[in-house]
Amino acid sequence: MRIHFRFCAIIIALCLFIGNTGAANQEKEWKAASEALIKRVIPEYAKHFKVCIRPETVKKDYFEIETKGKKIVLTGNNPISVASALNYYLKYYCHCQISSNGDNLNMPDVLPLVTEKVRKDTPYTYRACFNYCTFSYTMPWWNWERWQREIDWMAMHGVNMPLAITGQEAVWQNTLCKFRMSDDEIRAFLVGPAYFAWQFMTNIEGWRGPLPQNWIDTHVKLGQKILERERSLGMTPILQGFTGYVPRILQEKYPEAKIKCQGDWYGVTPGPAQLDPMDPLFVQMGRTFLKEQEKLFGTDHIYAADPFHEGQPPVKGEKYLNDVGRTIYETIHSVDTMATIAMQTWSLREGIVKAIPKNKILLLDLSGNRWKKSQFWGRPWVAGIIHNFGGRVFMGGNLEQFSSNAPNLLSNPQAGDLKGIGLFPEASCNNPVIYDAASEITWMHEAPEIKNWVYDYQISRYGKPDGHVQRAWEILLQTVYAQSKKNDPTWEAAICARPVLNFKKVAPNGDIDRDYNQKELWNAWREMLQASQEIKSLSTYQYDLVDISRQCLANLSIPLQKEFAASYEGKDMEAFKNQTKQFLDLMDDMDTLLSTREEFLLGKWIADARSWGKTDAEKNIYEANARNLVTAWGPVTPQAIQYDYSNRQWSGLIKGYYKVRWQMFFDFLLDQKDDETRYSEKNLKFVYGRPGHYANDFYTKLSEWEKAWIEKNDIYPSVPVGDAVEISARLYDKWIEVSRSQDY
DSSP states (O other): OOHHHHHHHHHHHHHHHHHHHHHHHHHHHHHHHHHHHHHHHHHGGGGGEEEOOOOSSSSSEEEEEEEEEEEEEEESSSSHHHHHHHHHHHHHTTTBOOOOTBOOOOOOOOOOOOOSEEEOSSSEEEEEEEOOTTTTTTTTTOOOHHHHHHHHHHTTTOEEEEOTTTTHHHHHHHTTTTTTOHHOOOOOOOOOGGGGHHEEEEEEESTTOOOOOOOOHHHHHHHHHHHHHHHHTOOOOBEEEOOOOOOOTTHHHOSSSSSSEEOBBBTTOOEEEEEESSSSHHHHHHHHHHHHHHHHHHHOOOEEOTTTSSOOSSHHHHHHHHHHHHHHHHHHHHHTTOOEEEETTTTTTTTHHHHHHGGEEEEEEOOOOOOTTTGGGOOOEEEEOOSSSTTTTOOOOOOHHHHHHHHHHOGGGGGEEEEEEEOOOOOOSSOOHHHHHHGGGGSSSOOOOOOHHHHHHHHHSSSSSOOHHHHHHHHHHHHTTTTOOOTTOBBBOOGGSSOOOOOOSTTTTBOOOSSHHHHHHHHHHHHTTTTHHHHHHHHHHHHHHHHHHHHHHHHHHHHHHHHHHHHTTTTHHHHHHHHHHHHHHHHHHHHHTTOGGGGHHHHHHHHHHHOOSSSSHHHHHHHHHHHHHHTSOOSSSOOOOTTTTTOOOOOOOOBIIHHHHHHHHHHHHOOOOOTTTEEEEOOOETTEEETTSSSSSHHHHHHHHHHHTTOOOOOOSSSOOOOOOHHHHHHHHHHHHHHHHHHO
């Protein structure tokens, strides 16, 4: 008996020792990861910081900042908390900022003391990041250097649950080769690199492929590096689940299986094929997929699963949906008993959700406002923001709403089981103020007073207070960032539109009707131009100045378009000639302005795409992907819908694509001689408010030109040129009186 007691005591002691050793090793690794991040962000100042990893018994993430001796001590329960502490110190003590649109890292010669310890904790368990679309509209061509910077930004802004899909094409290749498919068939099924978002959301297959093997090989390695870094910082990446999306050709390979081939997806063919979750092949394929994924990427036990995304179940009724939800969960659970399903609320179905155990699902509400009808049936959920659609370039969004929605829901008993927040833009790297505000609430229990928050923001963005800049931001907060329209429309410009007289929108879900005083925005432009010379040298300032200038000119393009359209309809061709010349002149000036910033360069987008090619043939495939996405989006056919969905106000794209389209249209209109056959849009086919491909003889010619442009390899500048401040000032002087003369 005594021997047995001693043996048990030894075992217990050994377990405690192993547990303590494991915890100590993790703290050591986290400390090293935190220190490495500081060295990457501010290498010359890293020696002045001390990192302490101190997990607490409470489950909330927290951080502390204090001065001890000559060191700034950053304490947190994990590297994300420490990185957030660093970001807080840089913003509120050093008046510095890193962003996707310029950095201000002009650090003080002597680091400011923290005279009173700062402590922050978060009410949110989950801080998610990325929409599937972000990987296509923003990230398809990113290399490791760019990804490393993004991961650091996420950590510094509290993100702990990023979607991770880079390299998933290798999982599909390793899975499908076990299901009667040849390598050529697999790579023909995989889409081109710019379109992975919609393949992994189960919408399309094969478009802009076949996918080169070199891409698969390089990106499985990139995906592994991304996951390794995210995990080292304490993040829990969301990997892929299996919902039954399969290649259409499997219908031939497995004729006995219940596989339904669906129609085109928004005009993109071929549409997806869906393996019925009730078919035995579903579990077999699902288990294989998940095991192959774990071999390549490991697991963090959370899996994205969005069955029938923007599609319809093959069988009607609640029972079928219950069976689908249960089968999806049980298939994933059979491979990983710790699995949790992460499901977007975009195409949510109650029957599927309720079939999954309550504590094994996390709902991602991309817009943060879909909870009102059902409170998501008591399931845990994340309140997010979308903000941007398609990567369209615009200044806008409701800053106060984005920074207050989740904090207000915390105290709302009707909001259900809110567990987190999320950044879910279709495209990022725009409107940096939006993402700073929406992420800083990670460490707030109540919504910030937005005017005070913006004041602190602009000081960190430009390094010091400036009266002119402050007045500019007061105007921005009252105009573009007070957007009141629902569904976050991304305001568009006439310059990007498919040429037409009766102009309504650019993208199928676009919007051109501003809900703010557009002329007041020119006052913000004027105030920004009067900032101090010291501030004008900053990349952050120059980006913001260019963006405000661009938005003013983009807004102006709409009344100018209406003006020349009215002149044509009124048969005042002399006025029409002068007005269209002015419109094209505006486009040239916008192209010149935007050429000063790499964020607005078509040439960089294309050069980054081509950089992944091993051969000229591969480079050309990637370039065609890059061009296609931001123009026609999908195939140029009479059935097309998505064209100009991802329109961009970019240098190169304005002059080389949009301007050419408008010039062709103007030449066509000027060539109309006979009143009886004179051009009219009375019977013109419109698709979501835009003239369709091949809608008449002119649009047939235009469609063929657009199709040819996508396949070209002409070179556009990939590095910025010109003085942003000088060009902006010149364009303000040139166009201000034109703006004042317009009624808008």
